[in-house]
Amino acid sequence: MSPAASPRWKRLEPDARREQILECATRLFGERPYAEVSTTDIAREAGVARGLLNHYFGQKRDLYLKVVKRMLLMPGLEESVTMTGTLRERVERSVEWYLDTVATHGKTYVAVTGMGGIGSDPELERIISEADDVAAAKTLEFLGLKVEVGNDARHRAMMRSYGGLVKASIREWIRGGTLSREDTQLLLSEALIVIVRDVFSQLAKQDGPARGDTRAPKTGPKR
Amino acid sequence: MSPAASPRWKRLEPDARREQILECATRLFGERPYAEVSTTDIAREAGVARGLLNHYFGQKRDLYLKVVKRMLLMPGLEESVTMTGTLRERVERSVEWYLDTVATHGKTYVAVTGMGGIGSDPELERIISEADDVAAAKTLEFLGLKVEVGNDARHRAMMRSYGGLVKASIREWIRGGTLSREDTQLLLSEALIVIVRDVFSQLAKQDGPARGDTRAPKTGPKR
DNA sequence: CTTACTGTTGACGCTGTGCCAACAAGCTAC
């Protein structure tokens, strides 16, 4: 018969294989916590040898970071939302848009943003923080609050903090259903308004006095 | 000389030993992420055989959960804070108190509350969620907002969401120092005020209309 | 068909964890 009856495995372009593995990994990491997903599981799911994961992604942790990175790349805020009207209107529109995009990602978004999965990993935090930062900057820009460059760093820090409220309330909404979508939207809108309207202005006012000894404590009592 | 020259190890009461191990584990888990802390490390730190950890706490995960539980048991809010004065005064006092207690715990608190450490573990989430719930209920009670029992569930859900803002801003303060303590206090106070004053009232108003089809989406597109 | 390139495999070694039988610290009875 034919000499090469049937190849035991198929040879793919690196990009295609990488993509396929990434897809399987994304699905599994969405279903179970990080530690519960073994590289063997991912390899089996992709119909591939375990060693290939290391070949393409290095460590298991790196693969996970790739998954998170991709998950946090959300469609841009700038398009599809008009930035006209009062502050309240703009705020409500942007919150609404954000909830829409999150709704499409569903539980996977919650699983990734929530307890991350890998633990308090510096690299992972950097990625998430970076994504939060981008979201914060975009929100500020969208709301037309990018003028006072002097306070920009603190403004963004506060917007990242606001991101914590966003994630937590979304978790209440998606997971337990303890908040309806309207509740979530109301909460997020009001909070965002008060931040950009009241907090930012008070920030500018208090900017004069010394801020030297208001730093964070070191690390708490040693024992 | 004395027949029993020097015992190679000391025999402790189970509670004492448990306490000692828990203390060492708490310190280590505060310094490094969960996966980076081996049970061997903890055992060495406590000057104890590794097997003893399993004897007292079962799995490594269980030990970690114990650590988290203890970390989240903070001194009661009720004492040491008087609940008189205007809403703003009460809010500012409670926020201040909370920041004080967190400051003593420092980085360990952040490490534990932040990305948990273990990954999206159901048990861990239950613990954290429970602690958040207690904090939320206490805050509501302290602010004298425990009257409308009809909305109590939603109020608490919103207070848990507020907890997300609290943690995120505290992280900005403790970790990067991107927010000063004053900034954090300002942000948290204003947000809390607007929630209990404005959001809750709007919640009561919208309570009439049907809220049936405002549930969370299922789980997003399958692939 | 032959050859070379490289995507892919499978096995090896290492680390970390859970388990458990043996050991010994220290109290009690004599």
Added chain:
DNA sequence: GTAGCTTGTTGGCACAGCGTCAACAGTAAG
């Protein structure tokens, strides 16, 4: 003091998961 007993503690075994790497095989070019 010493023999005996209780039980806190140890150390080694077995196993699972991960990273590495040399060898293998599909596949396109000559």
